[in-house]
Amino acid sequence: MTVLDDLVAGATEDFLRREESMPLPVLRDRALATVPARDVVSAWSGPDVAVICEVKRASPSKGRLSRIPDPALLAAEYARGGAAAISVLTEEREFLGSLADLRAVRRSVGVPVLRKDFIVSAYQVWEARACGADLVLLIVAALEDAQLTELYRLTTELGMTALVEVHDEAEAERAAALGAELIGVNARNLKTLEVDRSTFGRIAPLLPESAVKVAESGIRNAQDVAAVAAAGAGAVLVGEAVVTGADAAATVAGLVEAGRRAGGRTR
């Protein structure tokens, strides 16, 4: 079993347990009664590199990163620093997240919110919407083509945007074939947990020009933002660097400023 297999197995067990207390028809009614999803991609099509900041307490590779007693407050700090969106890890076992975190964050900010989890079933997509999510992560490495297509369609039908995550050339091809408009390139190999900062530059040229490309993992500072921007990133997704810094809003503002410079604008 790879780390990814383990995470998927755990997330599956957990959603099946939740489904026992909230059957799909009930969840669907909730999701359909939730405020509509916020628009994502059109807002990020300008020259600036959008900065997506993550609420991340822990990870399998690093263990505990930050306590984050109040995710809503942290997300508000990210937004104050200029974050274009907030990613909320809802995986409970290794990342110590929850759907309650997602709901709280969605209420506290005006920018789009991503449910970051190991999504392998329609149930989890409905859950995301019922908690207010505007985006969901779909990890190509965790999904068969038929599942990927089904979950992508459902996400779009519910008015949300899918961030389709790839790690290698073959996955890039599958994301392109899907017609995904938002594609994340994860520099962390979910099988080995190693970060390879050359990943984005290698994979991005294989993706459709029209897709907004998100550089994920291992972004530490302004130089890292500039490097992926030069390789075609329209957005960056940052976790560790923003949860471990002393002043989250200031750290985010520094990355946002780097994203503006990369886009050729200064203000």
Ligand SMILES: O=P(O)(O)OC[C@@H](O)[C@@H](O)c1c[nH]c2ccccc12
């Ligand atoms: O903390 P970092 O290195 O800035 O990485 C953030 C984000 O890219 C990472 O948390 C991530 C990317 N894809 C994932 C899939 C599942 C869980 C986590 C992730």
